[in-house]
């Protein structure tokens with residue numbers, strides 16, 4: 001970790017004012033993410049994973065400590081930090097291609113071309129003119145990913161993006177995401193509840209402990225892609241991650 | 252919806268082989284189409300049964316001499332009046348005057364409602380300054396101000412148009428305001444993340460999100476404009492469908508009264524259907540319950 005790092009988080013602490021008084025949600029978080037890395041974050045419900053991602057996204061600026069993206073303080077949301085939420089959050093009045101273009105004009109041949117490419121990337125050919133209501137959850141989430149990718153973000157922040165999907169669709173989207181990561185080299189930071197998903201995707205799994213949220217351990221996953229979930233080495237790492245939770249006694 | 256859900260869940264990697272559900276429906280063969288058509292005719296026919304029965308009974312009651320024609324002329328007599336008035340050009344003349352009044356009132360009142368709704372919706376300072384007063388004015392009954400308007404502006408066109416405008420103002424004002432303020436905060440977050448400019452925020456997010464409300468406002472405003480027109484014309488005028496009714500009543504030409512009422516009903520319905528048509532065109536992205 002001697003290089004500059006794309007994302008540098010140092011003693012990040014976040015407290016919320018709540019009726020019962022102050023509540024410390026994140027406590028001295030230190031984390032560096034290298035360009036091109038795939039980091040997954042896993043931890044019990046309420047440990048502050050979404051809060052952490054919101055801060056990196058620039059949607060929450062009331063914290064202490066430093067959060068730098070490319071050495072610059074994050075002060076507001078920007079297209080440099082792509083965000084994928086648990087719900088697809090597409091604009092219901094726009095078709096698939098309009099949603100991907102969003103504020104950009106499809107009349108611009110450059111935009112048109114990029115949109116068409118991305119529709120191919122997320123495997124939605126034939127659905128360019130469909131409205132969100134005509135899409136399944138998995139398809140809609142792929143549109144959301146394409147919409148973020150069109151902006152060529154330095155980092156893509158994904159907050160439990162596949163949690164609402166069934167197991168088949170989830171695995172399919174994991175492959176789509178890995179393909180995108182390999183092809184574009186976009187740095188990925190993904191929050192999940194799924195042990196399997198965390199280990200399957202990541203270069204490093206960040207494990208958080210609850211109340212106040214701290215990083216309890218970071219486990220590197222040095223397995224080549226594509227990974228076999230059934231392999232002994234995969235299962236061994238999965239066990240390590242699982243034991244970390246058992247130590248904490250809370251899941 | 253079900254169809255697409257199944258596609259994504261089952262055929263993990265091959266969605267491109269499937270066509271959207273809509274396109275699929277079209278190729279289902281002619282038998283389907285024919286039964287669908289027959290069903291539609293049947294569905295519409297069901298709505299006609301009651302009116303036809305009522306008309307038949309009504310005609311019979313009149314012909315049998317059970318009620319006096321000055322109280323309740325028969326449907327056939329009303330039809331004859333209608334043809335007569337149409338051929339003489341009288342009806343068209345009155346209708347033109349009436350629709351012009353209603354349109355002017357609607358445009359003035361509805362337009363002002365839309366503009367102020369946008370202003371108050373987008374700008375909190377305008378809300379603080381204007382909304383309380385406007386809400387207060389809203390509670391004044393529409394019809395109660397009619398005598399006052401006549402007192403101030405006389406029996407001429409101005410008082411009529413203003414009365415209609417007052418009615419048309421509030422639905423559009425309230426719905427526009429409401430539409431802008433009920434934009435989903437989650438979508439606003441998305442727009443911030445995607446760095447929408449202020450203009451794009453308005454044109455690509457807020458206006459489309461508010462459009463269902465605004466169109467509802469247009470429909471309600473049109474309805475009230477028409478109502479205001481009837482009141483204005485019945486209270487005193489020298490032309491228009493309302494005048495035709497009042498005039499006919501003085502001479503006990505009840506069938507003409509009926510023609511006037513029918514015209515009011517039909518034109519009201521037609522304008523409403525027009526807006527509904529506009530809704531289906533502009534809001535085709537919506538996924539709503541269709542019964």
Ligand SMILES: Nc1ncnc2c1ncn2[C@@H]1O[C@H](COP(=O)(O)OP(=O)(O)OP(=O)(O)O)[C@@H](O)[C@H]1O
Pocket residue numbers: 016017018025043044045046047048049050051052
């Ligand atoms: N806007 C807020 N105001 C007050 N408290 C908040 C706010 N947002 C989150 N919290 C609190 O902060 C804590 C962490 O929330 P956060 O949503 O980050 O958890 P999480 O790890 O994402 O949980 P989950 O896995 O259930 O999504 C929770 O206890 C929550 O109640």
Ligand SMILES: [Mg+2]
Pocket residue numbers: 049050051159
């Ligand atoms: Mg969360």
